Amino acid sequence: MINKQKFEELFNQHLIKDISEEKIDIVLSGQYGKALELLRDAEATGLFPALVGPPGVGKTILCRYFASLRAQENKNKSFHWLTMDESIKPSHFIGSFDPAITLKKGFVLEAFNPGPLLSAMLEGGTFLANEINRATEYSQNTLLEPLEEASISIPHLGRIKADKDFFFISAMNPEELSGTHRLSEALKDRIKVWIKLTYPDKATELDIIRINLPEHFVVEESELELIYTIINETRKNKIDIEIPASIRAGIAIAKLVARTRFLEKKENVKEKMSIYEILTDITKNVLLGSIKPKPGMKVENVIENIIHKTLGT
Ligand SMILES: Nc1ncnc2c1ncn2[C@@H]1O[C@H](COP(=O)(O)OP(=O)(O)OP(=O)(O)O)[C@@H](O)[C@H]1O
Ligand SMILES: [Mg+2]
Structure with missing residues (x-):
């Protein structure tokens, strides 16, 4: 294990403070340029898009690039993501109470560690729900309120309204690939722009x-x-x-x-x-x-x- 001082030094050296600073080598010919345009159209119209395609066709890199463009345009600087599987719980999206602080002070704001979805909603950032159709329906349901009402309820603390620039993208492998839960009908109905990516030309x-x-x-x-x-x-x-x-x-x-x-x-x-x-x-x-x-x-x-x-x- 590296010592604490070395860890801090290396951590700060490698920290990506702002996604607009990250260099992303992306090819935008063929399907990628069109997909990027559709993401921009969805953003401009306040509709939430999904990227659908088999593993490794460029869903994540496209989202990262899109988020970096938003950051460069100064809309916001944050990009959060969460890759889902059956073990993902609502608290992984929203956040959770620190047990030690909660024990001392109760369920107060100070004791709460915000999760990636809540952070993106507060900052007006981009949130990518990666492999969304692998999450259980129970966890998928956490997303219904943010997508429909642009708000989210945090147990013990209350409901917050998302910043107007909050943007939600989901990515998934096609449902016919085995091992993926189906996307719940309720969630499906809230995603309105479906962007298909396949193996490129x-x-x-x-x-x-x-x-x-x-x-x-x-x-x-x-x-x-x-x-x-x-x-x-x-x-x-x-x-x-x-x-x-x-x-x-x-x-x-x-x-x-x-x-x-x-x-x-x-x-x-x-x-x-x-x-x-x-x-x-x-x-x-x-x-x-x-x-x-x-x-x-x-x-x-x-x-x-x-x-x-x-x-x-
Ligand atoms: N348009 C592109 N320009 C440059 N590199 C790309 C592009 N599309 C894919 N790649 C490269 O291909 C690899 C896979 O891309 P990526 O991780 O975005 O795929 P994915 O669809 O998110 O895969 P998974 O379903 O496994 O998460 C990465 O190394 C990425 O850099
Ligand atoms: Mg990916």
Whole structure:
């Protein structure tokens, strides 16, 4: 463990004081520009939007970018989020009483630690309810009052009205993906702008991979094309694969290819490996946990087939 002084020093060094200062490398071509426009339209009309799409298509980065734009325009500076699952309780949104202070002073304001939703409502900030359809209906119900009345009741303390700039975005994976509770009808009815994100078109996805590569990482265009072919194959094969490779998998493969080439150069290797050899190995390592095969299918076999089909190896 680091000591207290070191902890404080490092914490302050790394603290993101204001989301408008955060540098977000985002590609806004294709679906992303349109989705951003829809978020802005929802904001301008006071409607609450939801981003719907499979894992890793860019829901979170788009929200962060949108929140940073709002912050830059000086509407507010805060961005809070909460990723949900079955264990999330209303107090995780609203906040809770500190047991020690409550014991001494009772249920007073001073004893209350505000949660992310209450903070965003008070500051007029942006709140992202990530994976909202994984929360239980009981927890989803906490959101009904904020969305309908722009207010929220805090046990023992009273009801507060949200700042006029409070903005609520939800993000979720499509309901057909297993493991997600359905969104309650009551909540569904309060979300009025549905923004669907899917796997991006080829040009956009290649731009996303490029923008996510560290500066000194070099991957040739022909190599990027091959990486895309592999990733896209996992998405086309709906017979063997339940959840295909996300954008993250393509980024990971590209980084590992760049690393291999870097080492070849550094070690002055005479016989460079072909990209097919490199990708055969890397693809196995990355896809192993990046795709979910249909029940009864062995992931290793599915990967072998993909490699054979796209690389011929
Ligand atoms: N438009 C984009 N521009 C730049 N990078 C992107 C873009 N879309 C996605 N990415 C990158 O792809 C990865 C996944 O994006 P993100 O985390 O936003 O996905 P998500 O939809 O929130 O995924 P999950 O459902 O798993 O939470 C990140 O590394 C992100 O930087
Ligand atoms: Mg996310």
